[in-house]
Amino acid sequence: MLRPYLPSQRPYLTSQRPYLTSLRPYLISTHVNRGVFACPTRPISFPRTMLTKITVVGAGNVGATTAQRLAEKELARTVVLVDVVDGVPQGKALDQWESAPIEGCDTRVIGAANDYGPTAGSEVVVVTAGIARKPGMSRDDLVRTNADIVKQVSQQIKQHCPKAIVVVVSNPLDVMCWVTKQVTGFPRERVIGMAGVLDTARYRSFLAEALDVSVQDIQAMVLGGHGDTMVPLISYTTVSGIPVTQLLDRAKLDKIVDRTRNGGAEIVAFLKTGSAYYAPSSAAVQMVESIALDQKRILPCAAWLDGEFGLSGMYCGVPCKLGKNGLEQIIEVELTGEEKAGLKKSAEAVKQTMAAVTL
Numbered sequence: 210m211l212r213p214y215l216p217s218q219r220p221y222l223t224s225q226r227p228y229l230t231s232l233r234p235y236l237i238s239t240h241v242n243r244g245v246f247a248c249p250t251r252p253i254s255f256p257r258t259m260l261t262k263i264t265v266v267g268a269g270n271v272g273a274t275t276a277q278r279l280a281e282k283e284l285a286r287t288v289v290l291v292d293v294v295d296g297v298p299q300g301k302a303l304d305q306w307e308s309a310p311i312e313g314c315d316t317r318v319i320g321a322a323n324d325y326g327p328t329a330g331s332e333v334v335v336v337t338a339g340i341a342r343k344p345g346m347s348r349d350d351l352v353r354t355n356a357d358i359v360k361q362v363s364q365q366i367k368q369h370c371p372k373a374i375v376v377v378v379s380n381p382l383d384v385m386c387w388v389t390k391q392v393t394g395f396p397r398e399r400v401i402g403m404a405g406v407l408d409t410a411r412y413r414s415f416l417a418e419a420l421d422v423s424v425q426d427i428q429a430m431v432l433g434g435h436g437d438t439m440v441p442l443i444s445y446t447t448v449s450g451i452p453v454t455q456l457l458d459r460a461k462l463d464k465i466v467d468r469t470r471n472g473g474a475e476i477v478a479f480l481k482t483g484s485a486y487y488a489p490s491s492a493a494v495q496m497v498e499s500i501a502l503d504q505k506r507i508l509p510c511a512a513w514l515d516g517e518f519g520l521s522g523m524y525c526g527v528p529c530k531l532g533k534n535g536l537e538q539i540i541e542v543e544l545t546g547e548e549k550a551g552l553k554k555s556a557e558a559v560k561q562t563m564a565a566v567t568l
């Protein structure tokens with residue numbers, strides 16, 4: 210009898226065993242991942258399906274860690290890692306694939322250098338290609354250099370993955386999203402940026418630390434551009450439904466907001482060379498997961514604004530519903546006067562950076 214692959218050796222309920230019913234479910238069952246009862250006391254989750262292919266462009270720290278997390282969650286049958294440096298994507302992909310028997314995941318990770326052939330038909334593409342700012346390089350120089358890189362990458366995506374949903378991670382994020390949207394010509398539903406999930410995760414982790422509570426009980430949202438002008442929404446920050454303002458005084462909250470704004474710089478100061486990649490890759494994968502599994506999660510993401518929040522013509526972090534169609538809805542929450550002003554300032558900063566780039 211054909212037996213399905215059981216990714217983490219967790220038991221199926223008898224009624225869920227796909228191989229007992231027909232062959233077609235057997236094929237699907239190889240895509241079933243952790244969609245099982247782990248034990249009778251755990252909540253029911255439904256069998257999941259995986260995508261056929263996800264591409265990650267840029268095999269550096271963020272890209273490689275993203276590929277690994279995608280594979281370990283079995284979000285696609287194949288994950289393709291692409292880079293311009295020959296040997297790096299192939300080596301990292303092979304190393305990750307060799308961990309599959311230990312991790313118990315069947316996603317095949319493959320690497321390709323300067324060849325987008327293997328990416329053909331990817332349903333989701335995550336863009337992490339770029340360079341870090343070097344000594345003596347102005348912010349505008351960095352923007353132009355990374356815009357050129359993202360432009361080349363976008364042309365390849367347009368040609369080889371014309372139906373893909375693109376999750377942009379390269380910085381400066383909001384401007385790189387715009388470059389991707391312009392060059393691919395994809396609608397805004399299919400070009401979304403990762404920043405808010407990361408900024409929110411940092412904010413939530415600092416709050417959990419200050420309150421000595423589980424990170425899972427902190428609900429929060431950080432909007433705006435990915436930079437000093439980001440807007441953590443204190444009015445929407447709750448701890449298991451309790452407004453955070455009832456638990457922390459304003460001075461403490463302000464300190465946490467400040468630390469969140471400088472979250473990236475704090476890591477860079479420790480690492481000296483290179484920047485954060487564990488949390489950024491987790492954030493990108495959470496967005497991909499919501500798309501791949503059509504979870505319709507409401508996550509703060511960079512989206513092209515067309516009048517929402519009174520803003521137009523730039524990418525900015527706003528609450529987004531992500532599902533199988535990509536960006537399915539922008540949720541226009543009510544903001545306080547201070548938060549509105551913060552979002553406007555953030556959007557203006559994005560527009561200024563856009564002005565440094567000619568497409």
Ligand code: APR
Pocket residue numbers: 266267268269270271272291292293294297337338339340341358359361362378379380381483484485486489
């Ligand atoms: N096509 C594909 N890959 C490219 C290209 C290109 N045209 N140009 C550069 N790359 C690759 C580099 O060879 C390198 O492997 O992008 C990778 C970037 O990796 P790192 O330097 O390790 O940077 P990383 O920390 O991964 O950050 C990548 O994500 O969070 C953002 O600010 C960060 O913009 C940066 C990006």
